Amino acid sequence: MSHEPARPKYQRIADDLRASIDRGEYQPGDRLPGENSLAADFGVAPLTVRQALGLLRAEGLVDSRKGSGVFVQSFRPIRRRGIHRLRRDGWGSGQTIWSADDDRSPDVDQINVHEDVAPPEHIARVLGLADEETSCVRGRRYSMDGRPVMLATSYLPQTLVAGSPITQAETGPGGIYARLADLGHEPVRFREEIRSRMPTGEEAARLSIPADRTVLKLVRTAFDAEGRVVEINDMTLDSAAYVLDYEFDA
Amino acid sequence: MSHEPARPKYQRIADDLRASIDRGEYQPGDRLPGENSLAADFGVAPLTVRQALGLLRAEGLVDSRKGSGVFVQSFRPIRRRGIHRLRRDGWGSGQTIWSADDDRSPDVDQINVHEDVAPPEHIARVLGLADEETSCVRGRRYSMDGRPVMLATSYLPQTLVAGSPITQAETGPGGIYARLADLGHEPVRFREEIRSRMPTGEEAARLSIPADRTVLKLVRTAFDAEGRVVEINDMTLDSAAYVLDYEFDA
């Protein structure tokens, strides 16, 4: 008889609370009992309950507000489609694994544009910049229902975009890809690379997420018809807010 | 004069250690000083150092072994290409954001096949199964250099694959997609959906990851030429082990 190694208390408590939330005993927006109260209920020390809540918070299931309490996150992830393409009729509808909000337009703030900036080394390399060559950097933040969900920073070769609307805060209809097309460098191919890591202090602050919630780094590289890299968009996503979606033919 | 709210000690210590690792002061495989030693160095309590190490462990930067120490993870993520397509010459080479191992073949174990299984409700819905209709379930685990990196479970309609090699552990050259083609249901289109969440206890155990390391859920849905869903592959990835890569035309 092989007895399983006991799963630690704090993990069992996390599983308990997660199950309660999944069963709907706590609805989105509801406040969980206080830590001391939970500690008494489960018969453990407050710190043990804190560890359990830490797992749920890192996961994005709950959101704890200092001085107020721990609240169940309303979980409606955003579906981000990486490949936009007309769908044949009858395909795709209702056949996704996770329900998620689709095609809603987020609010944008913290827009800033800087010209003649030396980008990070790994960006400069992929952009194919020569030594001393600079870039135009466009930053912004996206929010959904008042909740920040993504930071994005675009890097473009300075020599390519100097004097164009791309160096302005407002780039006009179609955005910077339309303006790149105006300049004869329409993006025709993209690469998106995705990794998971901890947020920096600044990222956590701007996204209003706890320090132990991982973010998804999503870096989109845009190529023009000659195969030149014309833009790199470095995105930082709240990992609890998104479902990424890619569709493609065999 | 707005003074920034002080970043907590444990986060500053985590940043310190992360920077030391990035600078190469600790090489992959190296053992970090013990918790008590670090606590003395930083002038804080052992638990505070533990919190800092917890962040690095959740991130996958370090790996702590009970009774032995905390070791820097050798960081060589695996590049998983979601879209296989011939690249035009000169594209893509050396232009990726993150360096990663490419096209290495992982080891596979924990292979199991079960027929006539009732799949989870959300799988049954996407598979388009009628009530009581069952599926064939194929599970396996992938490892790289002895380190488990991914769990995968495929669900196929039982009526579609009954009696075919798909119900065997060994499916033959080309795998189950080739066998589906033999059956007249070649997959011609795919959807991949990606989410981040905490591992279950079983997932953490099979992947040998700590309970606070997020996993990436990657669910691939395969459609045949008639638009029927012929397979769902539910994958669980160690988020610290992978770079996901998608390339596509505008």
Add this chain to the structure above:
DNA sequence: CAGTGGTCTAGACCACCAA
């Protein structure tokens, strides 16, 4: 058997929020 990390306890002080 000495040292390590994993878990857990008891309790302190603080900033913040709501009544």
Add this chain to the structure above:
DNA sequence: TGGTGGTCTAGACCACTGC
């Protein structure tokens, strides 16, 4: 002003590793 979560301390016991 009382309760909340956030941080931090001091210390206990255990399982495991490696000498």
